[in-house]
Amino acid sequence: METPSNLVKIASILKPYIEDHEFQNLKSSDHLVNDLNIDSADLVCVVLDVENSYGIVIEDAAIENIKTVADILTIVESTVDK
């Protein structure tokens, strides 16, 4: 289940990777590449940061399916819940 606190936490993780310094109001529907301009190498950094932040391990197969902020939230919610 997506919670506002998780969205805030993910937003703080994503912030350094977003080119537009003025960018605010991250939405769960935002596409990481098309909307946030995060390249593939930075996406791996984001995954590492999420893993460290939540103390979880994200499987390689799951990384391939991460396209939007919502995808990250889904992985976090489902993994942390376990």
Place this chain on the structure above:
Amino acid sequence: MHRVVITGLGVVAPNGNTIHKFTNAIKNGESGITYVPRLKELNFGCCIGGISEIDTSSLSSHLKESKLMNLKNTSITYGLTAALEAWLDAGLQPTPELNPADVDTGCIFGSGFTDMELSRFVIDTVNSGNVKMLGPRLAEQMMNSGVSAYIGGMLGLGNHVYSNSAACSTGTESLVMASRSIKHGYAKRMVVGSCDSYSPYTWGMFDSMRVLCRSANETPISGSRPMSKYANGFVPGAGAACMILESLESAIKRKAHIYAEIAGGSICCGGQRQTGTMTAPNSYRVSQCIEEAIVSANEAPANVDLICGHLSSTFADKVEIANWSRALNRSGSEFPFINSLKSMTGHCLSAAGIIESVAAVLQLHHQFIHPNLNCEELNPEILELIDESRIVRTTTQKDISVVMKASFGFGDVNSCIVLKKIKNYGNSLKPC
């Protein structure tokens, strides 16, 4: 054929990490060489060095926070900082992220050693079984072209972007190569420079060769003594510098400030034959390199006012003076003025050529000659070749029009440029 001019300067040197600070330092003869405790702890013979101060504040407006956060390679950080200062100094702005690349501008930015501290981190991390922790941003920083790749991305460059490597000749070589790209019309503008970072793992190899100064650990600023009777080894240094070169037409069109013209240059190798070895230059090829540079500049040797030498504070200083004297056919009191920035910065290895070239441009632009420190007693073998009045030991205001700068490196490689002052900038622009 296009004439090539310098329109921007940037520097991260041991005695000044902006052009403003560096200009003041070389005018005032300020040394950037200090005692380095870590070298003592590691049992080095030479415990002094010229380490440039890092200030990344200027980069934060032009790089993604994540990129800056993950930037671990000091050489690249030095290079980016110098490149950004030069680019802004030239009156240019980085290409916005969403715009197409600037196809008129390329970059040649060299380095010698990769950042050995970062290499150590990679090796330790892999050996500890934590390869995943390396993350995705280290490969691009460890590759030999890392610095030019980062600069190309920061500025949005779309012409030829690459890195060269020619030991201590790297920086001066990059200037000659970039000049040729512009001269022959392959690029309108080039971002040019080189960098090298501090690490005991790099400097240790030179310490082990016994080519570093071991007699000035108590008095660091006296250690680098080019042309002195007591020169007994170079002092290692680290930093970077950058110049923006562009065609004269391009500079005039956008009303850019012009520091000087690169009128000619030459690159060659001694082939480790005759007097040349892996570590010592072939004197005949050194002289020919200087001669070829003068010819390419369409200049007479008699018109050279100042030589900014390679002069690293070793036994080879006297050999270099003899090579200049033979190449220019000038000696005694007819020899040009000569100095060595290494007396203030130490030998910044692959960054030396470009940092010293920036100093050469500043002297030409501001019409002064910086002092050569620590040569109160000159090498008597040098005095057999040139008059002591030619070795500048206090800051001197001079009307100088033609300056030569050369660099020599391991592998018996040589490079040399000829800088000319530009007079009458405007409708009747011509070199003096």
